[in-house]
Amino acid sequence: MEMDIILETKGITKTFGPTVALKNVSISIRSGEIRGLIGENGSGKSTLTSIIAGMQEADSGEMYYLGNAYNPKSMIEGQKNGISMILQEAGTISNISVAQNIFLGNERKFTKLGIVNRKQMIKEAQSRIDSFEISSIKASDRINTYGFEDRKLLEIVRVVNDDTEILIVDETTTALSHEGRELLYKLIRKMASEGKAVIFISHDLDELLEVCDVLTVLRDGEIVGELSKEEMNVSIIRKMMVGRDIGDKYYRTDYNGSFGDEVTLSLNNVSYGPLKNFNIELHKGEILGIGGLSGSGMHDVGRIAFGIDKPMYGTVNSLKGKVLNSRKAIQHGMAYISKDRDTDALILQGSVKDNLVLPSLPYLEKIFLISPFKEKKLVMEEIKKLSIKTNHMSQDVNQLSGGNKQKVSFGKWTAMNSQVLIMDCPTRGVDIGVKQAMYQLIETMKKEGKSILLISEELSELIGMCDRIAIMKDFEVKKEFIRSAELSDSDIIEYMI
Structure with missing residues (x-):
């Protein structure tokens, strides 16, 4: 074995039942290397790294770590050996x-005679928090005080220490703000410079x-190729991932x-x-984008617009009247795709079918009975349209990959044929092929006269898809931009920071 x-x-x-998640995967991680893993949702990326981290065991195969046989029985054992996973x-x-x-x-470290020294x-x-240059979080606070993004930063603090030799970062950046991403990039570059690996x-x-x-590119549980820095090319990577050329059309080309003129949500x-x-x-047939940094207030706007959070003052109105709560919003033909799918968007213990049909049940009901035929037809259409990788429609959502969960959270509202859609980071954690399909679907919705409020942390997504973009900072809109071929990231960033 080479020393590096x-x-x-x-x-x-x-394997998971009839599904082969990984098939004869061999890979070598070297000292000082930042190794990227990419593939479509369900390609095996998270399964491979979870085995390396000790979250689960492989059915067959071998692993060697620092020259010795390695087979961790838990993530705690993996971390003690120097392999940490976010x-x-x-x-x-x-x-x-x-x-x-x-x-x-690790509470034992602070325990004496059975009493924890809080x-x-x-x-x-x-x-430890201060050493990561995170100024917004206090160790004495309850975790509930902090949102999803700060909690991801705390996971980094928890798993990374001086003994960490390999850090596994699994789709973490999609949950982080701009500042959080920069902090993580700085950390992984530092680790690589010290001869560690990411x-x-x-x-x-x-x-x-x-x-x-x-x-390294995976497809259907197998490694299909490895590219050096010099060989990396967007079109080549896309083709390797999906097994075909998906073309250049990604965002809107118009x-x-x-x-x-009609206002559908205000x-x-x-x-x-x-x-x-x-x-x-928000107007009929409009894609209105809202962007900004974490803490700018853009995510709050989506929750208020859908009636999840009730304003102290002021009103939210749709074409059918005031939006008093999320139940009213649904009755008014509105939909909400949450950034935090596990908490707000999905019933994790429920099946793919139950999650997809839930908002549409009143429309499938006839004389207090749900038509099994209509229910199955609706579910199969969404599974096919969004290429949801599932063994069967009765499979629990918590058994799906993160990207396929996001497809389900998207599909349950497109199945309902909602007229006003509030999308908070709708493409978080999905692969490029599905992103392309989602963008085409959003464009089709616009042409059908539907209204879309697209909240996103990705400037390329906002610029590529929206008719108008409202940039928020300090809980107010600082600048609006209209769709233009000349509009670029640099035009927008100065109003965010």
């Missing part, structure tokens, strides 16, 4: 403190091209940003927490 190889897998195979989904425990989350499983735990946790999973090709030294002088006297109008 930190980790090597040989012939790793893993999970794609939420990895913090609610209703306990930040400090308790950071030292979860003060010492908080002090050491805060020291396995970096992302669907963002620009991010992979910028961050990674080597790129620059006609016109839409109807927030009028809305105040909610730091959001004061906020006004915005």
